[in-house]
Structures are given as C-alpha cells and as structure tokens.
Amino acid sequence: MKIDIWSDYQCPFCYIGKTRLQNALAQFPHADEVTVNYKSFELDPSAERDIPLNIYESLAQKYGTTIEQARQMNVNIGAQAAQEGLDFQFDSMILTNSFDAHRLMQYAADQGKAEEMNEALFRAYFTESRHIGDHATLIDIAESVGLDRQQTTAMLESEQYGDLVRRQEHLGSQLGITGVPFFVINDKYAVSGAQPTEMFTKALNDIWTEDHPLQMLGNSADGDMCTDDSCAMPEDRK
Template structure:
C-alpha cells in the first residue's frame, strides 16, 4: 500500500506531522508493506530566491501580530514538536522560497536518498543553527546524505532539474483538492489533512489496509494544524486539544 505525503519544509506542522505519522507506522502490523512517497507543495512560491527573513518577523507581519505574539505562536509549535521528541528553535530561523529544496529532494529521490535528505533538511531548518535557504548549507546537507552530493551538483548545473517533478506534484495536489499541508493520501483512498495525532494515522492505516479494494478518496480525521496555500500556519482553535498544546 502506498502513502503519499504532500509537504513543504517551511511548514512546521509538516515537520510535526511526519513524526506523528512515523510513530503510527512503526506500530502498524503491515508497516513493511507500506511504501511512503514524499510529494512537493510550495507554501511561498512567489517569494524570490534569496529573499529570506526571520520567521518571527514574517509571522508578525503576516498575521498583524506583535513580535511577542509571534513568539508565542512559535512557542506553541515548539511545544508540539518537543512532545514528539523533536528539536525546535523558536528564534533565529529563516523563512524563504523552497523551490530549490524541492528540486533537490526530487533529484535525491532518483538516487534513493529522498527520505534521508528530507530528514536532514527538516532537522537543519527547525532544530539547528543552519539556514536551508543558503545554497552552501543545502549542498552540505546533500553531502551528508551519502551519495546525494551529485544531486546538489546537478541542481547547480541545471536550473530546471527536478522542476517538472515538482510541478507534477503540485498539479496532483490541486486535482486531489489539497490546499493545505501536510496532506496524507493513503492508497489514493483516504486523505488526511494536517498534523493529526498519531492515533488518527493509526486508525487511517488500519482502515485503508482493510478497504484496499474500495475506490475513491475519503477525508478522515477532523481539523488539525496545517499550513495552507497562502502560507498560513496557525492552529485552528477547535483543534487545540488534538494538537497537545
């Protein structure tokens, strides 16, 4: 059975949701028969390459909040991340265009290294003192992912390398009605939006496995924190308890 995950590394709920899904998958009886495929979704495609700003400043401007309120928003996400055993820096993180990152992940996928590189990029962006929007940092992460250094060189040599795969992912997301990430699709039958609790992913995996011959896409799980197509990443008030705030 295939599980496809649409996400953007700029999305904190994608970072948290990935950990929650992996927790559910680890306890799933048929985990060895699950193929996980990561798909691309850009949250800020209109931002120019190299145009970066501090996340706290971006949040304050985007939502019309004070800097202190924006710091509170980041602290809320950090609490959710830390509850999943993830590192999360609330200060000093950059926000920028993720086009090159998605392209690199697609090139790494062709080498069987997408999962490893994605984990490294998430960690660097959210937990470490490294900006993944810096070309040198991104190339260094590719080198850390064993043989993915060649993918980084291909990215430099061809400004469109990986772009067709990225655009194909985004077209599929639109066709499936995905307007926020993370968005999980289980065997093209069940859709889960947002960084749901691990228990929701467990139930969905079990149901999708049971109903493998049933066609059509069904949405499961209630509202959960997600980042939508305009880059908004606020926590829905009605789902605060689900997010373990």
C-alpha cells in the first residue's frame, strides 16, 4: 500500500494529521507493507524568508480579525495537538518561507531519512520555535537525523531539488489539492484534512481488504461445517 501526503511544515493540521495517520499505522497489522511518501505543498510560496510579524499578527492581518481572536484560534488548535501528544508553542513560532525546508525534505528522502526529517522539521517549527527558512538551522536539523553536514550545506547552497518540489506542487494542483494535509492512498483514494485516527484506521483496513480479497481453497462443499441450524457432514463421508 502506498500513501502520498501533501503538507507544509507551517501547517498545524498537517502535523496533527500526520500524527493521527502514524497512530493508525501503529495499530495496522500490515504496516510493514505500507510506504509513505511526503510531497511538497507551500501554503504561501511568496512568503519572505524573514517575516517581522508573530503568528497572531500574521493571522489577524490575513483574516481581518483582532489579535485576540487570532490567539483564540490557535488555543483551539493547540488543544487538538495536545490530544495527540504534540506541544505547539505558538507564542514563539518563527514565520518564514518553507521552500528550502521542502528541498531538504526531498533530499533526506533520497538519503533514506524521510520519516526522521519529516518529523524533525515539524517539531523544529511547532515545538522548538526554530527558523526553518534559515540554512544554518536546516543544516543542524539535517545533521541531527544523520545526514552529512557538508553535503547538506552544498545541496542547500545550490538549486537542487527545487524542480522536484515544484513538480510535486504542480501534481497536487492537477489533483485538485487546494489545502493540506491531503492524503492519497494507492493513487486511488483521497483523504482531506486531519481526520480522526479512527477514520484512518478504517480506511487502511477497508483498502487492504479490497486489495487482498480472500481466496477460497478447495471445494467448500467437501468440508465439515456447522451453521446456526446444524452441524453436517458431506453425504459420501457419512
């Protein structure tokens, strides 16, 4: 089974949704046969690398609300995150452009560090209040998950993986993705938003059953069996 996830590292529901999917996979008996791919989606591709606003000021400006209303919105989101064991530090989050973080994610995937990097980037932004648009910060994050520091530096200083990020974003657009998180399972089924863990669990089980139907071995008429009404043996064996 293949699961493609489009997300952005400054999207709170992306972190929550990813965690709920992981919780569902932890209960799924065939999890070792599931491949998860992390796809790029920038919420604001035009954002500056250094933004002189905090999260509340940015939200108030974007949605035309007061600072207090923006703060309350995040209190509610933080409560949802806490239910999943996540610690969101909205007061100290550093807004930025996430393009280089996405490039680093794709580089890490090629190095076999997709899961570690995906989690590290979310945690760096939402819990540790680190500047994930800053190359020095990204290099430190890369090193923390086992990537070579010098090679990561060279990659970030180049334009590598930029085209891949754009292609993934374009594919998302072709699929009609306008918001994240967005999950595509086996290139056939879509799940939009940070759905409850139970919904992901049901989806995994339903899709697995559909793709792996039971195969009847032998002739069912030859086997002894009981029903609600009686227990019977085939005539030629009585």
